[in-house]
Amino acid sequence: MKKLVLIALMVTPLFFISCSDDDDTTEVSTTYTLDAISDSGVSGTAKFVKVDSVTTRVELQLQNTVADTIHPAHIHINDAVTGGGIAITLNNVDGNTGSSITTVTKLDDEGDTTGEAINYEGLLAFDGHINVHLSPTELQTIVAQGNIGSNVQ
Template identity: 75%
Template sequence: MKKLFLIMLMATPLFFVGCSDDDDTAEVSTTYTLAEIGDSGVSGTAKFVKIDSVTTRVELQLQNTVVDTIHPAHIHINDAATGGSIARTLTDVDGNTGVSVTEFKALDDDTSINYEGLLEFDGHINVHLGPGVDLQTIVAQGNIGSNVQ
């Protein structure tokens, strides 16, 4: 019995030393608003999350998307009022969940870009009604990076 007590007594400090409430991996992120365009009813957020020094995750979370439809989404150059070409294609938004998650290290033309670069990027996000002809219809949009006041 004495031996068991000594083993338990010796193991107790190891338990407390091995446990820590400190979280050294606090998330670094920035969230942008995606506003409804026209009377689409679709709106939400684009959250940019720093994964590491070269990788960023973009999480789109939209409300009122069209069920059983995909909504293409892109980061475009320039501000939303000016418009511009596609800089980065994002994963399509699932109309059933309103969610899209894309991790990347570069723009579509293979130009490297990280989290800090995206925070300074002259761009905006467009979410479209659907692929094909529906790509011409934007349902949600928002400025990102240097275009946010």
């Protein structure tokens, strides 16, 4: 009986030490669909993750990308049907992994935008779409595309 009490006294503090309420970090995110354009076969998702009050992480994850190729990606103004200039240049999608991660805090300084700050909530309300291109030399060929923000019904 003394052994059971001793074991209980030794194990109980470990249980309380390992329990913690400090991990209250629930990810705030929104995921958009990127559809294949023409017969590219490339499709996937764009996930916007709120990092803090001024920073958003944009994670692209695509299937059927071209191996050993980089696929430029951008957030453009307007919906996909209307089209529009580049608002945010995203990091290239690696054709071997199909992924790209970009930290966003502002719109691009050139083209149709003014470099103004944009946060997670701003991106969710943004009148835009994402284009993923075949290669840096074939930007006119879009392989995946999807509306974001206010253009999603």
